[in-house]
Amino acid sequence: MPYDSPVLELTTQLIARRSLTPDDAGCCALIAQRLEALGFRSEWINAGGVTNLWASYGSGAPLSILAGHTDVVPTGPLEQWHSDPFAPEIRDGVLYGRGAADMKSGLAAMICAVERLLAAGPVRGTLAFLITSDEEGLAQYGTRHVVKVLAERGIKPDYAIVGEASSNQQLGDRIMIGRRGSLNGVLKVFGKQGHVAYPHKVENPIHRFAPALAELAATVWDQGNAHFPPTSFQVSNLNAGTGANNVVPGECVAVFNFRYCTESTEASLRERVHAILDKHGLRYELAWQLSGEPFLTEQGAAISAAQAAIAEVTGLTPELFTGGGTSDARFISPWGAQTLEIGPINDSIHKINEHVRVADLEPLSAIYEGTLKRLMR
Structure with missing residues:
Protein backbone atom coordinates (compact mmCIF):
# COMPACT_ATOMS: atom_id res chain seq x y z
CA MET A 1 0.00 0.00 0.00
CA PRO A 2 1.48 3.38 -0.95
CA TYR A 3 1.98 6.09 1.64
CA ASP A 4 -1.27 7.80 0.61
CA SER A 5 -2.77 6.88 3.98
CA PRO A 6 -2.39 9.77 6.45
CA VAL A 7 -2.45 7.38 9.41
CA LEU A 8 0.21 5.16 7.87
CA GLU A 9 2.43 8.14 7.07
CA LEU A 10 2.22 9.54 10.62
CA THR A 11 2.69 6.10 12.19
CA THR A 12 5.93 5.60 10.26
CA GLN A 13 7.16 9.03 11.31
CA LEU A 14 6.57 8.16 14.96
CA ILE A 15 8.14 4.69 14.73
CA ALA A 16 11.26 6.23 13.18
CA ARG A 17 11.84 8.17 16.41
CA ARG A 18 13.81 5.99 18.82
CA SER A 19 11.66 6.74 21.88
CA LEU A 20 12.88 4.12 24.34
CA THR A 21 11.20 4.84 27.66
CA PRO A 22 11.27 7.50 29.01
CA ASP A 23 12.86 9.25 26.02
CA ASP A 24 10.17 10.87 23.87
CA ALA A 25 12.69 11.42 21.03
CA GLY A 26 10.66 14.28 19.58
CA CYS A 27 7.39 12.41 19.16
CA CYS A 28 5.37 14.83 21.29
CA ALA A 29 6.82 17.82 19.44
CA LEU A 30 5.63 16.32 16.16
CA ILE A 31 2.20 15.65 17.65
CA ALA A 32 1.97 19.15 19.13
CA GLN A 33 2.81 20.67 15.76
CA ARG A 34 -0.01 18.75 14.09
CA LEU A 35 -2.49 19.68 16.83
CA GLU A 36 -1.51 23.36 17.02
CA ALA A 37 -2.24 23.64 13.29
CA LEU A 38 -5.83 22.72 14.21
CA GLY A 39 -6.06 25.35 16.92
CA PHE A 40 -5.10 23.25 19.93
CA ARG A 41 -3.36 24.96 22.85
CA SER A 42 -0.26 23.00 23.92
CA GLU A 43 1.10 22.85 27.45
CA TRP A 44 4.14 20.90 28.57
CA ILE A 45 3.73 19.35 32.03
CA ASN A 46 7.11 17.65 32.17
CA ALA A 47 8.60 16.12 35.32
CA GLY A 48 11.40 13.77 36.28
CA GLY A 49 12.87 13.63 32.79
CA VAL A 50 9.50 12.64 31.30
CA THR A 51 7.83 14.52 28.43
CA ASN A 52 4.12 15.17 28.96
CA LEU A 53 1.93 17.00 26.45
CA TRP A 54 -1.49 18.39 27.37
CA ALA A 55 -3.17 19.88 24.31
CA SER A 56 -6.74 21.17 24.42
CA TYR A 57 -9.28 22.56 21.95
CA GLY A 58 -12.57 24.29 22.67
CA SER A 59 -14.10 24.99 26.06
CA GLY A 60 -16.71 23.77 28.50
CA ALA A 61 -18.27 20.36 28.90
CA PRO A 62 -18.05 17.63 27.97
CA LEU A 63 -14.30 17.19 28.24
CA SER A 64 -13.22 14.27 26.06
CA ILE A 65 -9.61 13.10 26.33
CA LEU A 66 -7.58 11.07 23.85
CA ALA A 67 -4.66 9.56 25.75
CA GLY A 68 -1.57 7.60 24.92
CA HIS A 69 2.18 7.21 25.22
CA THR A 70 5.09 7.74 22.86
CA ASP A 71 7.63 5.61 24.74
CA VAL A 72 8.35 2.03 23.74
CA VAL A 73 9.99 -0.97 25.40
CA PRO A 74 13.55 -2.05 24.47
CA THR A 75 13.91 -3.94 21.22
CA GLY A 76 15.41 -7.15 22.54
CA PRO A 77 18.04 -8.94 20.40
CA LEU A 78 18.39 -6.93 17.20
CA GLU A 79 19.59 -9.97 15.26
CA GLN A 80 16.17 -11.56 15.74
CA TRP A 81 14.36 -8.68 14.03
CA HIS A 82 13.76 -9.07 10.31
CA SER A 83 14.32 -5.34 9.86
CA ASP A 84 15.57 -2.39 11.88
CA PRO A 85 12.94 -1.82 14.63
CA PHE A 86 13.26 1.96 14.19
CA ALA A 87 13.22 1.92 10.40
CA PRO A 88 9.54 1.13 9.72
CA GLU A 89 9.09 -1.37 6.93
CA ILE A 90 6.03 -2.79 5.20
CA ARG A 91 6.08 -6.45 4.19
CA ASP A 92 3.03 -8.28 2.83
CA GLY A 93 0.64 -5.61 4.05
CA VAL A 94 2.09 -5.49 7.56
CA LEU A 95 3.97 -2.54 9.07
CA TYR A 96 6.90 -3.59 11.27
CA GLY A 97 8.69 -1.54 13.91
CA ARG A 98 8.94 -1.05 17.66
CA GLY A 99 5.80 0.72 18.79
CA ALA A 100 3.82 -0.19 15.67
CA ALA A 101 1.04 -1.69 17.80
CA ASP A 102 1.96 -0.31 21.23
CA MET A 103 1.01 2.38 20.58
CA LYS A 104 2.21 4.70 17.84
CA SER A 105 -0.42 3.54 15.35
CA GLY A 106 -3.10 4.36 17.92
CA LEU A 107 -1.69 7.85 18.41
CA ALA A 108 -1.49 8.46 14.66
CA ALA A 109 -5.03 7.20 14.16
CA MET A 110 -6.31 9.52 16.90
CA ILE A 111 -4.62 12.59 15.46
CA CYS A 112 -5.89 11.92 11.94
CA ALA A 113 -9.38 11.25 13.32
CA VAL A 114 -9.40 14.64 15.03
CA GLU A 115 -8.14 16.37 11.89
CA ARG A 116 -11.11 14.98 9.95
CA LEU A 117 -13.55 15.62 12.80
CA LEU A 118 -12.68 19.32 13.08
CA ALA A 119 -12.55 19.79 9.33
CA ALA A 120 -16.17 18.60 9.19
CA GLY A 121 -17.43 21.20 11.67
CA PRO A 122 -17.39 22.40 15.28
CA VAL A 123 -17.56 20.11 18.29
CA ARG A 124 -19.36 20.52 21.58
CA GLY A 125 -17.25 21.05 24.69
CA THR A 126 -13.50 20.46 25.01
CA LEU A 127 -11.33 17.96 23.19
CA ALA A 128 -7.89 17.22 24.65
CA PHE A 129 -4.85 15.02 24.17
CA LEU A 130 -2.84 13.68 27.12
CA ILE A 131 0.40 12.19 25.81
CA THR A 132 3.27 10.90 27.96
CA SER A 133 6.65 9.19 27.52
CA ASP A 134 6.50 7.25 30.81
CA GLU A 135 3.93 4.47 30.35
CA GLU A 136 6.37 1.66 29.68
CA GLY A 137 8.69 2.74 32.49
CA LEU A 138 8.11 3.64 36.13
CA ALA A 139 4.88 5.48 35.32
CA GLN A 140 5.54 7.97 38.12
CA TYR A 141 6.07 11.22 36.22
CA GLY A 142 3.82 10.63 33.24
CA THR A 143 0.04 10.35 33.19
CA ARG A 144 -0.09 9.93 36.97
CA HIS A 145 1.67 13.30 37.38
CA VAL A 146 -0.38 15.12 34.74
CA VAL A 147 -3.68 13.91 36.20
CA LYS A 148 -2.62 15.18 39.63
CA VAL A 149 -1.68 18.60 38.23
CA LEU A 150 -4.87 18.99 36.23
CA ALA A 151 -7.11 17.69 39.02
CA GLU A 152 -5.62 20.28 41.36
CA ARG A 153 -6.77 22.94 38.86
CA GLY A 154 -10.31 21.63 39.12
CA ILE A 155 -10.29 20.03 35.66
CA LYS A 156 -12.48 16.94 35.48
CA PRO A 157 -12.96 14.85 32.32
CA ASP A 158 -16.17 13.24 31.17
CA TYR A 159 -14.80 10.73 28.66
CA ALA A 160 -11.39 9.26 27.89
CA ILE A 161 -10.17 6.95 25.15
CA VAL A 162 -6.74 5.39 25.60
CA GLY A 163 -5.21 4.12 22.36
CA GLU A 164 -3.71 0.92 23.77
CA ALA A 165 -3.70 -2.18 21.60
CA SER A 166 -6.96 -3.74 22.80
CA SER A 167 -8.16 -5.84 19.88
CA ASN A 168 -7.71 -9.60 20.07
CA GLN A 169 -7.99 -11.25 16.65
CA GLN A 170 -9.75 -8.62 14.56
CA LEU A 171 -9.72 -4.85 14.78
CA GLY A 172 -12.56 -3.76 17.06
CA ASP A 173 -13.43 -7.17 18.49
CA ARG A 174 -12.67 -5.93 22.03
CA ILE A 175 -13.06 -2.77 24.07
CA MET A 176 -11.17 -2.59 27.34
CA ILE A 177 -13.64 -1.23 29.91
CA GLY A 178 -11.53 -1.88 33.01
CA ARG A 179 -8.37 -3.39 34.39
CA ARG A 180 -7.40 -5.40 37.42
CA GLU A 293 -6.06 0.04 41.61
CA PRO A 294 -8.74 -1.84 39.67
CA PHE A 295 -11.27 0.19 37.74
CA LEU A 296 -14.40 -0.46 35.73
CA THR A 297 -16.39 1.71 33.33
CA GLU A 298 -20.06 0.82 33.47
CA GLN A 299 -22.36 0.91 30.45
CA GLY A 300 -22.94 4.54 29.54
CA ALA A 301 -22.43 7.11 26.82
CA ALA A 302 -18.77 6.19 26.17
CA ILE A 303 -19.32 2.46 25.74
CA SER A 304 -22.46 3.03 23.64
CA ALA A 305 -20.63 5.48 21.36
CA ALA A 306 -17.68 3.12 20.88
CA GLN A 307 -19.91 0.11 20.24
CA ALA A 308 -21.85 2.02 17.59
CA ALA A 309 -18.69 3.33 15.92
CA ILE A 310 -17.09 -0.12 15.81
CA ALA A 311 -20.25 -1.68 14.41
CA GLU A 312 -20.41 1.04 11.75
CA VAL A 313 -16.78 0.59 10.68
CA THR A 314 -16.23 -3.16 11.11
CA GLY A 315 -19.66 -4.74 11.53
CA LEU A 316 -18.50 -6.32 14.79
CA THR A 317 -20.09 -6.33 18.23
CA PRO A 318 -17.06 -5.82 20.51
CA GLU A 319 -16.48 -7.87 23.63
CA LEU A 320 -16.29 -5.77 26.79
CA PHE A 321 -13.04 -6.94 28.39
CA THR A 322 -11.08 -6.31 31.60
CA GLY A 323 -8.13 -8.71 31.26
CA GLY A 324 -4.51 -8.12 30.41
CA GLY A 325 -1.93 -6.00 32.19
CA THR A 326 -2.09 -2.43 33.40
CA SER A 327 -2.20 0.80 31.42
CA ASP A 328 -2.38 4.53 32.05
CA ALA A 329 -6.16 4.17 32.06
CA ARG A 330 -5.72 3.23 35.73
CA PHE A 331 -4.78 6.86 36.46
CA ILE A 332 -7.45 8.45 34.27
CA SER A 333 -10.49 6.46 35.38
CA PRO A 334 -10.31 7.50 39.09
CA TRP A 335 -10.15 11.11 37.85
CA GLY A 336 -13.82 10.72 36.96
CA ALA A 337 -13.88 9.88 33.26
CA GLN A 338 -15.78 7.08 31.56
CA THR A 339 -12.55 5.44 30.36
CA LEU A 340 -12.13 3.00 27.48
CA GLU A 341 -9.15 1.47 25.70
CA ILE A 342 -9.53 1.01 21.96
CA GLY A 343 -6.68 0.15 19.64
CA PRO A 344 -5.16 -2.30 17.16
CA ILE A 345 -4.58 -6.03 17.56
CA ASN A 346 -2.31 -6.71 20.54
CA ASP A 347 -0.74 -10.02 19.48
CA SER A 348 2.73 -8.59 18.77
CA ILE A 349 3.11 -5.97 21.52
CA HIS A 350 6.49 -6.04 23.32
CA LYS A 351 7.61 -8.86 21.01
CA ILE A 352 10.37 -9.19 18.44
CA ASN A 353 9.08 -8.00 15.03
CA GLU A 354 6.22 -5.96 16.52
CA HIS A 355 3.75 -5.07 13.81
CA VAL A 356 0.34 -3.76 12.81
CA ARG A 357 -1.79 -4.50 9.77
CA VAL A 358 -1.70 -1.59 7.35
CA ALA A 359 -5.31 -2.28 6.38
CA ASP A 360 -6.38 -1.68 9.99
CA LEU A 361 -4.94 1.83 10.32
CA GLU A 362 -7.57 3.93 8.55
CA PRO A 363 -10.48 1.89 10.01
CA LEU A 364 -9.03 2.39 13.51
CA SER A 365 -8.95 6.13 12.88
CA ALA A 366 -12.56 5.96 11.66
CA ILE A 367 -13.55 4.21 14.92
CA TYR A 368 -12.04 7.05 16.96
CA GLU A 369 -13.74 9.63 14.76
CA GLY A 370 -17.10 7.91 14.99
CA THR A 371 -16.86 7.60 18.77
CA LEU A 372 -16.00 11.29 19.16
CA LYS A 373 -18.82 12.35 16.86
CA ARG A 374 -21.30 10.53 19.04
CA LEU A 375 -19.92 12.09 22.22
CA MET A 376 -19.29 15.64 21.02
CA ARG A 377 -21.90 16.50 18.38
Whole structure:
Protein backbone atom coordinates (compact mmCIF):
# COMPACT_ATOMS: atom_id res chain seq x y z
CA MET A 1 0.00 0.00 0.00
CA PRO A 2 1.48 3.38 -0.95
CA TYR A 3 1.98 6.09 1.64
CA ASP A 4 -1.27 7.80 0.61
CA SER A 5 -2.77 6.88 3.98
CA PRO A 6 -2.39 9.77 6.45
CA VAL A 7 -2.45 7.38 9.41
CA LEU A 8 0.21 5.16 7.87
CA GLU A 9 2.43 8.14 7.07
CA LEU A 10 2.22 9.54 10.62
CA THR A 11 2.69 6.10 12.19
CA THR A 12 5.93 5.60 10.26
CA GLN A 13 7.16 9.03 11.31
CA LEU A 14 6.57 8.16 14.96
CA ILE A 15 8.14 4.69 14.73
CA ALA A 16 11.26 6.23 13.18
CA ARG A 17 11.84 8.17 16.41
CA ARG A 18 13.81 5.99 18.82
CA SER A 19 11.66 6.74 21.88
CA LEU A 20 12.88 4.12 24.34
CA THR A 21 11.20 4.84 27.66
CA PRO A 22 11.27 7.50 29.01
CA ASP A 23 12.86 9.25 26.02
CA ASP A 24 10.17 10.87 23.87
CA ALA A 25 12.69 11.42 21.03
CA GLY A 26 10.66 14.28 19.58
CA CYS A 27 7.39 12.41 19.16
CA CYS A 28 5.37 14.83 21.29
CA ALA A 29 6.82 17.82 19.44
CA LEU A 30 5.63 16.32 16.16
CA ILE A 31 2.20 15.65 17.65
CA ALA A 32 1.97 19.15 19.13
CA GLN A 33 2.81 20.67 15.76
CA ARG A 34 -0.01 18.75 14.09
CA LEU A 35 -2.49 19.68 16.83
CA GLU A 36 -1.51 23.36 17.02
CA ALA A 37 -2.24 23.64 13.29
CA LEU A 38 -5.83 22.72 14.21
CA GLY A 39 -6.06 25.35 16.92
CA PHE A 40 -5.10 23.25 19.93
CA ARG A 41 -3.36 24.96 22.85
CA SER A 42 -0.26 23.00 23.92
CA GLU A 43 1.10 22.85 27.45
CA TRP A 44 4.14 20.90 28.57
CA ILE A 45 3.73 19.35 32.03
CA ASN A 46 7.11 17.65 32.17
CA ALA A 47 8.60 16.12 35.32
CA GLY A 48 11.40 13.77 36.28
CA GLY A 49 12.87 13.63 32.79
CA VAL A 50 9.50 12.64 31.30
CA THR A 51 7.83 14.52 28.43
CA ASN A 52 4.12 15.17 28.96
CA LEU A 53 1.93 17.00 26.45
CA TRP A 54 -1.49 18.39 27.37
CA ALA A 55 -3.17 19.88 24.31
CA SER A 56 -6.74 21.17 24.42
CA TYR A 57 -9.28 22.56 21.95
CA GLY A 58 -12.57 24.29 22.67
CA SER A 59 -14.10 24.99 26.06
CA GLY A 60 -16.71 23.77 28.50
CA ALA A 61 -18.27 20.36 28.90
CA PRO A 62 -18.05 17.63 27.97
CA LEU A 63 -14.30 17.19 28.24
CA SER A 64 -13.22 14.27 26.06
CA ILE A 65 -9.61 13.10 26.33
CA LEU A 66 -7.58 11.07 23.85
CA ALA A 67 -4.66 9.56 25.75
CA GLY A 68 -1.57 7.60 24.92
CA HIS A 69 2.18 7.21 25.22
CA THR A 70 5.09 7.74 22.86
CA ASP A 71 7.63 5.61 24.74
CA VAL A 72 8.35 2.03 23.74
CA VAL A 73 9.99 -0.97 25.40
CA PRO A 74 13.55 -2.05 24.47
CA THR A 75 13.91 -3.94 21.22
CA GLY A 76 15.41 -7.15 22.54
CA PRO A 77 18.04 -8.94 20.40
CA LEU A 78 18.39 -6.93 17.20
CA GLU A 79 19.59 -9.97 15.26
CA GLN A 80 16.17 -11.56 15.74
CA TRP A 81 14.36 -8.68 14.03
CA HIS A 82 13.76 -9.07 10.31
CA SER A 83 14.32 -5.34 9.86
CA ASP A 84 15.57 -2.39 11.88
CA PRO A 85 12.94 -1.82 14.63
CA PHE A 86 13.26 1.96 14.19
CA ALA A 87 13.22 1.92 10.40
CA PRO A 88 9.54 1.13 9.72
CA GLU A 89 9.09 -1.37 6.93
CA ILE A 90 6.03 -2.79 5.20
CA ARG A 91 6.08 -6.45 4.19
CA ASP A 92 3.03 -8.28 2.83
CA GLY A 93 0.64 -5.61 4.05
CA VAL A 94 2.09 -5.49 7.56
CA LEU A 95 3.97 -2.54 9.07
CA TYR A 96 6.90 -3.59 11.27
CA GLY A 97 8.69 -1.54 13.91
CA ARG A 98 8.94 -1.05 17.66
CA GLY A 99 5.80 0.72 18.79
CA ALA A 100 3.82 -0.19 15.67
CA ALA A 101 1.04 -1.69 17.80
CA ASP A 102 1.96 -0.31 21.23
CA MET A 103 1.01 2.38 20.58
CA LYS A 104 2.21 4.70 17.84
CA SER A 105 -0.42 3.54 15.35
CA GLY A 106 -3.10 4.36 17.92
CA LEU A 107 -1.69 7.85 18.41
CA ALA A 108 -1.49 8.46 14.66
CA ALA A 109 -5.03 7.20 14.16
CA MET A 110 -6.31 9.52 16.90
CA ILE A 111 -4.62 12.59 15.46
CA CYS A 112 -5.89 11.92 11.94
CA ALA A 113 -9.38 11.25 13.32
CA VAL A 114 -9.40 14.64 15.03
CA GLU A 115 -8.14 16.37 11.89
CA ARG A 116 -11.11 14.98 9.95
CA LEU A 117 -13.55 15.62 12.80
CA LEU A 118 -12.68 19.32 13.08
CA ALA A 119 -12.55 19.79 9.33
CA ALA A 120 -16.17 18.60 9.19
CA GLY A 121 -17.43 21.20 11.67
CA PRO A 122 -17.39 22.40 15.28
CA VAL A 123 -17.56 20.11 18.29
CA ARG A 124 -19.36 20.52 21.58
CA GLY A 125 -17.25 21.05 24.69
CA THR A 126 -13.50 20.46 25.01
CA LEU A 127 -11.33 17.96 23.19
CA ALA A 128 -7.89 17.22 24.65
CA PHE A 129 -4.85 15.02 24.17
CA LEU A 130 -2.84 13.68 27.12
CA ILE A 131 0.40 12.19 25.81
CA THR A 132 3.27 10.90 27.96
CA SER A 133 6.65 9.19 27.52
CA ASP A 134 6.50 7.25 30.81
CA GLU A 135 3.93 4.47 30.35
CA GLU A 136 6.37 1.66 29.68
CA GLY A 137 8.69 2.74 32.49
CA LEU A 138 8.11 3.64 36.13
CA ALA A 139 4.88 5.48 35.32
CA GLN A 140 5.54 7.97 38.12
CA TYR A 141 6.07 11.22 36.22
CA GLY A 142 3.82 10.63 33.24
CA THR A 143 0.04 10.35 33.19
CA ARG A 144 -0.09 9.93 36.97
CA HIS A 145 1.67 13.30 37.38
CA VAL A 146 -0.38 15.12 34.74
CA VAL A 147 -3.68 13.91 36.20
CA LYS A 148 -2.62 15.18 39.63
CA VAL A 149 -1.68 18.60 38.23
CA LEU A 150 -4.87 18.99 36.23
CA ALA A 151 -7.11 17.69 39.02
CA GLU A 152 -5.62 20.28 41.36
CA ARG A 153 -6.77 22.94 38.86
CA GLY A 154 -10.31 21.63 39.12
CA ILE A 155 -10.29 20.03 35.66
CA LYS A 156 -12.48 16.94 35.48
CA PRO A 157 -12.96 14.85 32.32
CA ASP A 158 -16.17 13.24 31.17
CA TYR A 159 -14.80 10.73 28.66
CA ALA A 160 -11.39 9.26 27.89
CA ILE A 161 -10.17 6.95 25.15
CA VAL A 162 -6.74 5.39 25.60
CA GLY A 163 -5.21 4.12 22.36
CA GLU A 164 -3.71 0.92 23.77
CA ALA A 165 -3.70 -2.18 21.60
CA SER A 166 -6.96 -3.74 22.80
CA SER A 167 -8.16 -5.84 19.88
CA ASN A 168 -7.71 -9.60 20.07
CA GLN A 169 -7.99 -11.25 16.65
CA GLN A 170 -9.75 -8.62 14.56
CA LEU A 171 -9.72 -4.85 14.78
CA GLY A 172 -12.56 -3.76 17.06
CA ASP A 173 -13.43 -7.17 18.49
CA ARG A 174 -12.67 -5.93 22.03
CA ILE A 175 -13.06 -2.77 24.07
CA MET A 176 -11.17 -2.59 27.34
CA ILE A 177 -13.64 -1.23 29.91
CA GLY A 178 -11.53 -1.88 33.01
CA ARG A 179 -8.37 -3.39 34.39
CA ARG A 180 -7.40 -5.40 37.42
CA GLY A 181 -5.34 -3.76 40.13
CA SER A 182 -1.67 -4.62 40.51
CA LEU A 183 -0.07 -4.91 43.96
CA ASN A 184 3.58 -5.95 44.34
CA GLY A 185 5.39 -7.26 47.37
CA VAL A 186 9.06 -7.92 48.18
CA LEU A 187 9.27 -10.28 51.14
CA LYS A 188 12.50 -10.99 53.03
CA VAL A 189 12.31 -13.96 55.44
CA PHE A 190 15.12 -14.15 58.01
CA GLY A 191 16.83 -17.26 59.28
CA LYS A 192 20.22 -18.09 60.74
CA GLN A 193 23.12 -18.88 58.42
CA GLY A 194 25.41 -21.78 59.12
CA HIS A 195 26.90 -25.09 57.99
CA VAL A 196 24.46 -27.62 56.53
CA ALA A 197 26.09 -30.35 58.62
CA TYR A 198 24.89 -28.70 61.85
CA PRO A 199 21.11 -28.27 61.37
CA HIS A 200 20.59 -27.71 65.10
CA LYS A 201 22.73 -24.58 64.88
CA VAL A 202 20.96 -22.95 61.92
CA GLU A 203 17.51 -21.71 61.01
CA ASN A 204 16.74 -22.33 57.36
CA PRO A 205 14.53 -19.47 56.03
CA ILE A 206 13.56 -21.51 52.97
CA HIS A 207 12.18 -24.30 55.14
CA ARG A 208 10.45 -21.79 57.39
CA PHE A 209 8.87 -19.98 54.47
CA ALA A 210 7.74 -23.04 52.51
CA PRO A 211 4.53 -23.78 54.51
CA ALA A 212 3.53 -20.10 54.40
CA LEU A 213 4.17 -19.97 50.65
CA ALA A 214 2.05 -23.07 50.14
CA GLU A 215 -0.81 -21.43 52.04
CA LEU A 216 -0.45 -18.16 50.10
CA ALA A 217 -0.53 -20.06 46.81
CA ALA A 218 -3.59 -22.09 47.85
CA THR A 219 -5.60 -19.20 49.28
CA VAL A 220 -8.76 -18.15 47.46
CA TRP A 221 -8.61 -14.39 47.76
CA ASP A 222 -12.04 -13.77 46.24
CA GLN A 223 -14.45 -15.28 43.71
CA GLY A 224 -14.26 -12.48 41.16
CA ASN A 225 -17.47 -11.07 39.70
CA ALA A 226 -19.35 -10.61 36.46
CA HIS A 227 -16.64 -8.32 35.07
CA PHE A 228 -13.43 -9.72 36.58
CA PRO A 229 -11.85 -13.14 37.20
CA PRO A 230 -10.84 -14.04 40.77
CA THR A 231 -7.82 -12.29 42.23
CA SER A 232 -4.53 -14.01 41.38
CA PHE A 233 -1.40 -14.37 43.57
CA GLN A 234 1.83 -15.19 41.74
CA VAL A 235 5.47 -15.42 42.86
CA SER A 236 7.74 -13.99 40.15
CA ASN A 237 11.08 -14.55 41.88
CA LEU A 238 12.36 -16.65 44.78
CA ASN A 239 15.98 -16.28 45.80
CA ALA A 240 18.21 -17.56 48.60
CA GLY A 241 21.66 -19.00 49.16
CA THR A 242 25.29 -17.95 49.07
CA GLY A 243 26.24 -20.04 46.05
CA ALA A 244 27.87 -22.72 48.21
CA ASN A 245 26.18 -26.09 48.58
CA ASN A 246 27.20 -26.51 52.21
CA VAL A 247 25.80 -23.25 53.62
CA VAL A 248 22.29 -22.69 54.95
CA PRO A 249 21.37 -19.12 53.91
CA GLY A 250 20.51 -16.42 56.39
CA GLU A 251 17.59 -15.04 54.40
CA CYS A 252 15.16 -15.83 51.59
CA VAL A 253 13.64 -13.21 49.30
CA ALA A 254 10.34 -13.65 47.43
CA VAL A 255 8.91 -11.19 44.92
CA PHE A 256 5.20 -11.57 44.29
CA ASN A 257 2.26 -9.84 42.64
CA PHE A 258 -1.49 -9.67 43.07
CA ARG A 259 -3.65 -8.98 40.04
CA TYR A 260 -6.81 -8.18 41.91
CA CYS A 261 -10.39 -7.42 41.06
CA THR A 262 -12.90 -5.06 42.58
CA GLU A 263 -13.94 -7.71 45.12
CA SER A 264 -10.66 -7.15 47.00
CA THR A 265 -8.79 -4.04 48.07
CA GLU A 266 -5.15 -3.21 48.57
CA ALA A 267 -5.74 -3.03 52.34
CA SER A 268 -7.55 -6.37 52.53
CA LEU A 269 -4.84 -8.20 50.57
CA ARG A 270 -2.05 -6.73 52.65
CA GLU A 271 -3.83 -7.62 55.87
CA ARG A 272 -4.43 -11.22 54.82
CA VAL A 273 -0.83 -11.75 53.70
CA HIS A 274 0.55 -10.43 56.98
CA ALA A 275 -1.87 -12.65 58.90
CA ILE A 276 -0.60 -15.76 57.09
CA LEU A 277 3.05 -14.85 57.59
CA ASP A 278 2.48 -14.10 61.26
CA LYS A 279 0.55 -17.33 61.78
CA HIS A 280 3.61 -19.27 60.62
CA GLY A 281 5.85 -17.40 63.06
CA LEU A 282 8.17 -15.93 60.47
CA ARG A 283 10.68 -13.18 61.07
CA TYR A 284 10.37 -11.00 58.00
CA GLU A 285 10.30 -7.64 56.29
CA LEU A 286 7.73 -6.91 53.61
CA ALA A 287 7.78 -3.90 51.26
CA TRP A 288 4.63 -3.15 49.27
CA GLN A 289 4.21 -1.20 46.04
CA LEU A 290 0.85 -0.43 44.45
CA SER A 291 1.06 -0.14 40.67
CA GLY A 292 -2.60 0.63 40.20
CA GLU A 293 -6.06 0.04 41.61
CA PRO A 294 -8.74 -1.84 39.67
CA PHE A 295 -11.27 0.19 37.74
CA LEU A 296 -14.40 -0.46 35.73
CA THR A 297 -16.39 1.71 33.33
CA GLU A 298 -20.06 0.82 33.47
CA GLN A 299 -22.36 0.91 30.45
CA GLY A 300 -22.94 4.54 29.54
CA ALA A 301 -22.43 7.11 26.82
CA ALA A 302 -18.77 6.19 26.17
CA ILE A 303 -19.32 2.46 25.74
CA SER A 304 -22.46 3.03 23.64
CA ALA A 305 -20.63 5.48 21.36
CA ALA A 306 -17.68 3.12 20.88
CA GLN A 307 -19.91 0.11 20.24
CA ALA A 308 -21.85 2.02 17.59
CA ALA A 309 -18.69 3.33 15.92
CA ILE A 310 -17.09 -0.12 15.81
CA ALA A 311 -20.25 -1.68 14.41
CA GLU A 312 -20.41 1.04 11.75
CA VAL A 313 -16.78 0.59 10.68
CA THR A 314 -16.23 -3.16 11.11
CA GLY A 315 -19.66 -4.74 11.53
CA LEU A 316 -18.50 -6.32 14.79
CA THR A 317 -20.09 -6.33 18.23
CA PRO A 318 -17.06 -5.82 20.51
CA GLU A 319 -16.48 -7.87 23.63
CA LEU A 320 -16.29 -5.77 26.79
CA PHE A 321 -13.04 -6.94 28.39
CA THR A 322 -11.08 -6.31 31.60
CA GLY A 323 -8.13 -8.71 31.26
CA GLY A 324 -4.51 -8.12 30.41
CA GLY A 325 -1.93 -6.00 32.19
CA THR A 326 -2.09 -2.43 33.40
CA SER A 327 -2.20 0.80 31.42
CA ASP A 328 -2.38 4.53 32.05
CA ALA A 329 -6.16 4.17 32.06
CA ARG A 330 -5.72 3.23 35.73
CA PHE A 331 -4.78 6.86 36.46
CA ILE A 332 -7.45 8.45 34.27
CA SER A 333 -10.49 6.46 35.38
CA PRO A 334 -10.31 7.50 39.09
CA TRP A 335 -10.15 11.11 37.85
CA GLY A 336 -13.82 10.72 36.96
CA ALA A 337 -13.88 9.88 33.26
CA GLN A 338 -15.78 7.08 31.56
CA THR A 339 -12.55 5.44 30.36
CA LEU A 340 -12.13 3.00 27.48
CA GLU A 341 -9.15 1.47 25.70
CA ILE A 342 -9.53 1.01 21.96
CA GLY A 343 -6.68 0.15 19.64
CA PRO A 344 -5.16 -2.30 17.16
CA ILE A 345 -4.58 -6.03 17.56
CA ASN A 346 -2.31 -6.71 20.54
CA ASP A 347 -0.74 -10.02 19.48
CA SER A 348 2.73 -8.59 18.77
CA ILE A 349 3.11 -5.97 21.52
CA HIS A 350 6.49 -6.04 23.32
CA LYS A 351 7.61 -8.86 21.01
CA ILE A 352 10.37 -9.19 18.44
CA ASN A 353 9.08 -8.00 15.03
CA GLU A 354 6.22 -5.96 16.52
CA HIS A 355 3.75 -5.07 13.81
CA VAL A 356 0.34 -3.76 12.81
CA ARG A 357 -1.79 -4.50 9.77
CA VAL A 358 -1.70 -1.59 7.35
CA ALA A 359 -5.31 -2.28 6.38
CA ASP A 360 -6.38 -1.68 9.99
CA LEU A 361 -4.94 1.83 10.32
CA GLU A 362 -7.57 3.93 8.55
CA PRO A 363 -10.48 1.89 10.01
CA LEU A 364 -9.03 2.39 13.51
CA SER A 365 -8.95 6.13 12.88
CA ALA A 366 -12.56 5.96 11.66
CA ILE A 367 -13.55 4.21 14.92
CA TYR A 368 -12.04 7.05 16.96
CA GLU A 369 -13.74 9.63 14.76
CA GLY A 370 -17.10 7.91 14.99
CA THR A 371 -16.86 7.60 18.77
CA LEU A 372 -16.00 11.29 19.16
CA LYS A 373 -18.82 12.35 16.86
CA ARG A 374 -21.30 10.53 19.04
CA LEU A 375 -19.92 12.09 22.22
CA MET A 376 -19.29 15.64 21.02
CA ARG A 377 -21.90 16.50 18.38
